[in-house]
Amino acid sequence: MQAKKLNNGAIEGVLNEFLKDEQHLVLGFEKDKNGVSHRIFKKSLDQYSFLNPLFSTNGALFLRRLFAKGMQIVLLLRPCEIRAYVELVKLTQIEREDIIAVSVDCLGTVSTKEKIDEIPTEAGQLDAYMKETDKMRWACKVCREPRGVVGDAGIRIDKNGAFWATSYTEKGEGFLSMIEGNLEEAPKEMLISEKEKLPKFQTNMDDFEKDFSKCIMCMNCRDMCPVCYCIDCVFNGDEYLPKGDALLNKVFRTGSTNMPQGKELFHLIRMYHVSQTCVGCGACEEACPQGIPLTKYFKGTSERLQGMFAYMSGRNFDEAIPYLTFLEDELKDVED
Template sequence: MAETKLNFLGFLSNLLEGKLVKGIISLRALDVNSGKVAYSLVVSKDNITELVPDFPAMPANGGKVVSRFTLNSSPLVPVAVVLRPCEIRALIELVKLNQAHLENILIIGMECGGVYPYQSLITKQDIDNLLSEYRESLKKGENPAGIRPVCAGCTDFRPVLADVIVSQIGRDQPVLFFPTEKGKEVAQTLGLTLVEEMIYTPVSDALLKKRQEEKENMVKKIKEEINGLEGLVKIFDNCIACHCCSHVCPICYCKDCFFESATFDYRPTDYYAVLQDKGTLKLPMDTLLFHLGRMTHMATSCVACGMCEDVCPVNIPVARIFKTVGSELQQLFDYLPGRDLEETLPLTTYKPEEFQEVET
């Protein structure tokens, strides 16, 4: 694979200065000393130093950000987007759902060490020390302490379908690779000297094995907690029906959500009917139905970014549950969301013969 050891921010600056792109969407520091960052569109190389693309935070799923940017059409001029692997895969799924366009988009994918829960990050006092420990963990091929639980068990931390790959695990400095023709054209135009080298280091391979073990432990624990209908009721018992998990989910894109429609505007007589039948009533109603319904709609496209669990005000392990269910469903369909732009969504694919073992 072609690679170069050009400074990453220098590379982004050269993209703008060489007019290969007219803008860059990336994390930008609002107040990096307090951990506050946001996805921003930068159009001047003078603002490149404000970008912090490797900052271990996900204030929003970047795939959803790019989806909103390209929802109605692709940009008229080239734009580079710097995303983590789960964000790229979310973007690809949204393209399949006609919620985003990729024309004139240069995808730069970060090899990901995981991100911290955002609330804990912006309340952290010593950000510099935290970042130092984070980067040291990546050099050693270890999971940084305190990252999102679903990140600790993520085995898909290497970018797919990226024009430029930023390899950083097991390295002192990030190294850029250009796996696609679009990426190679960018490198050639910038006059970069390319050499052949494996994209990912042995340290990264070692982390992959550790992540696989973490994933197996996570899935085992979640299955033990769920364990049938009673387990489902118990684990979602604290849900307050805020629907924050669906609002931040990149795959839940519906403007008019069924679970926020008039269907669930119950009248007093409706409540009375339930009381007559069950003798008691938990409010708000239908919290479990909401989660099961959402799971039915988007589990095969869940990229396990962890946004849902990050925003849950009552600390339900939503992401780990969806990761557990989603992984098994995706395995049944031999489908990894965001792996291939041409791979059709399982929910939109009809096969005359499928899951015959269920019928017996």
């Protein structure tokens, strides 16, 4: 892999130079006394952190319906966030023209619901922390692609903790050209290696009813899912989830009903909607106040379906989402 080695402070220097333009922004991570969180930087990078070991939301959520012409935005995010961004571009929910998307190797994350005093943000220490503790989120343990190999460019970390920047698209080449130094062959062995065999994921639907019985239908899972983007969600109206008079009319028509209504329908429709674009980030589960293991179901069903089409959400910009294409001869194996 041809890449540029990033000397200490190199990326901060490049981004600070980039941010001198009034129309330029960077979406990345900021370190403060409470931990690390997303931040849109304007003018300068303060307390910038390459890595964010704490997971609260998927950053692509903040980019939905972004059509800001004339601005330039650099994203430096985790692979599952860049993958969700790529899917949203395909779904015409983000205008790609003004964005350079850079994925950074991810050593795994801990839920912000966990009680932890301090967590390292330096690569070697964080790697050791993740190995020594059992704090890593389940979604990260079974992550399909934690490497910075998606988007326009990537930042990889070698075994000595050195950072390497490489490009995957023309935009990525533009990003790389902002960094001083020459391209050289990066070490073959990186801190995060390619998964030889992706874990085969099968969701056992036997527990579905039991797991979702605790659901209070707050819909946080929908609202925090980066690829669940419909403005007019069918579950906002009265048709699927009647309220007030409409609900009582339904009860008079059809008989007594348990509440809240429509849980299974809500989750199955959502599962169907995101089945080809889900990136397995677990943001839905993070947002659930009831501790329902949502990733298990959404990741399980989506990876199985994506596998049938040899598709992987967010892997690259040119791969069409299967449900946006029509092929007369496909899925022969599953024909009746």
